[in-house]
Amino acid sequence: MNNIVLTNIKQLIGITKNSNEVKKGSSQGHVQTLDNAYLIIRNGIIHDFGPMTDCPNTELTAHDCTHKLVLPMYVDSHTHLVFAKSRSDEMKMRLHGKSYQEIAEAGGGILNSAKKLHDMSEQELYDDAHIRLEQVIKNGTGAIEIKSGYGLNIEDEMKMLRVIRILKQLSPIPIKSTFLGAHAIPEEFKNNKAAYMYLVCNEMLPRIAGENLADYIDIFCETGYFDLDDLKQVIEAGDKYGLKAKVHVNQFSSFGAVQLACSHGALSVDHLEVMTDEDYAVLKKSNTLATALPLCSLFLDIPYTPGKKLIKNNIPLVIASDFNPGSAPSSNLNLAFGLACSQMKLTPEEAFNALTYNAAFAMEIQNEVGSIQIGKKANLIITKPANGLEDIPYWFGENKIHNVIV
Ligand code: NIG
Ligand code: FE
Numbered sequence: 001m002n003n004i005v006l007t008n009i010k011q012l013i014g015i016t017k018n019s020n021e022v023k024k025g026s027s028q029g030h031v032q033t034l035d036n037a038y039l040i041i042r043n044g045i046i047h048d049f050g051p052m053t054d055c056p057n058t059e060l061t062a063h064d065c066t067h068k069l070v071l072p073m074y075v076d077s078h079t080h081l082v083f084a085k086s087r088s089d090e091m092k093m094r095l096h097g098k099s100y101q102e103i104a105e106a107g108g109g110i111l112n113s114a115k116k117l118h119d120m121s122e123q124e125l126y127d128d129a130h131i132r133l134e135q136v137i138k139n140g141t142g143a144i145e146i147k148s149g150y151g152l153n154i155e156d157e158m159k160m161l162r163v164i165r166i167l168k169q170l171s172p173i174p175i176k177s178t179f180l181g182a183h184a185i186p187e188e189f190k191n192n193k194a195a196y197m198y199l200v201c202n203e204m205l206p207r208i209a210g211e212n213l214a215d216y217i218d219i220f221c222e223t224g225y226f227d228l229d230d231l232k233q234v235i236e237a238g239d240k241y242g243l244k245a246k247v248h249v250n251q252f253s254s255f256g257a258v259q260l261a262c263s264h265g266a267l268s269v270d271h272l273e274v275m276t277d278e279d280y281a282v283l284k285k286s287n288t289l290a291t292a293l294p295l296c297s298l299f300l301d302i303p304y305t306p307g308k309k310l311i312k313n314n315i316p317l318v319i320a321s322d323f324n325p326g327s328a329p330s331s332n333l334n335l336a337f338g339l340a341c342s343q344m345k346l347t348p349e350e351a352f353n354a355l356t357y358n359a360a361f362a363m364e365i366q367n368e369v370g371s372i373q374i375g376k377k378a379n380l381i382i383t384k385p386a387n388g389l390e391d392i393p394y395w396f397g398e399n400k401i402h403n404v405i406v
């Protein structure tokens with residue numbers, strides 16, 4: 001599939017001339033399309049496209065796309081794809097009336113994942129993650145960010161990041177890795193969070209950065225986890241090693257994390273289920289991207305990030321899966337697309353840009369993927385016969401993908 005011409009494409013969706021600027025406000029809803037199109041791929045790169053009437057004669061194998069749409073693959077800028085085992089037992093606890101936070105306090109949650117991960121070898125972790133990644137790609141994801149954060153000690157955090165590094169080397173899609181040492185406070189530091197923070201910033205981070213194991217840094221800033229002071233430490237420590245921040249904030253409460261992250265130039269603030277007027281005001285003035293995680297909202301039955309209001313406030317919106325065993329055991333961005341429309345009230349175009357073009361900015365790979373643009377990677381979704389882009393969120397939970405090209 002490295003050299004091929006797609007012909008008779010019913011509609012080519014998500015065309016851009018350049019990727020200089022993130023889409024926000026009214027442009028979040030602008031998607032350029034071309035009916036009855038061709039697209040030429042050479043060496044895995046989008047070489048040329050245009051109306052079918054202009055399709056040149058080439059030596060390339062033709063792949064007929066009659067009745068089908070062609071669009072850029074999704075970019076998943078927030079995942080925890082490397083993890084140990086399922087935590088389906090916690091779902092049962094929740095269905096017996098326990099909250100996500102109560103389960104965490106009872107030794108479940110992230111600490112439970114860390115215990116399980118400690119007992120697994122690097123090879124086992126890799127094998128499982130690799131299988132998940134293959135499924136992720138089949139579901140239409142053409143670039144992915146993956147976090148550590150289920151190690152919570154230096155050896156296990158590095159083990160996770162080495163697994164991500166091998167995935168990066170062997171995977172057909174771009175991968176970015178994020179160090180999330182400050183994901184939960186390990187049992188042995190329960191009464192001494194400061195000591196754990198010291199370990200994260202002054203022992204784990206220098207070794208991880210020294211081995212080039214991370215592209216970004218993250219923290220779970222939330223009541224019962226890490227506070228504003230910890231957030232500041234993590235962002236400043238990341239700065240020292242050239243790692244920009246992509247942070248978990250405002251999932252259950254708003255207490256100034258958005259303000260702090262934006263004023264320190266974070267690349268993205270993720271979750272944002274709980275937003276105050278102040279949070280909108282700060283985001284509006286910053287260059288920080290807002291990331292919504294609708295699969296987490298669905299699974300935990302918590303509010304959806306007010307995506308429509310973010311767009312109305314001229315704040316660039318990204319949508320990602322948050323794929324993880326605790327709060328979002330799904331990596332399916334087709335479903336996230338459906339939820340973005342039915343629950344967050346986004347138009348299909350707004351949601352599509354949040355899942356593709358804007359999401360690429362949240363991984364700083366906007367010149368590589370995220371739209372149909374000459375020179376970008378030809379990581380493409382070919383749909384089953386469809387009327388238009390709206391068919392994907394409309395047939396929510398169904399699979400409208402015929403195949404993907406990576
Ligand atoms: O993004 N909120 C923190 N981290 C993950 C959940 C991790 C877990 O429960 O394992 C999240 O939702
Ligand atoms: Fe997350």
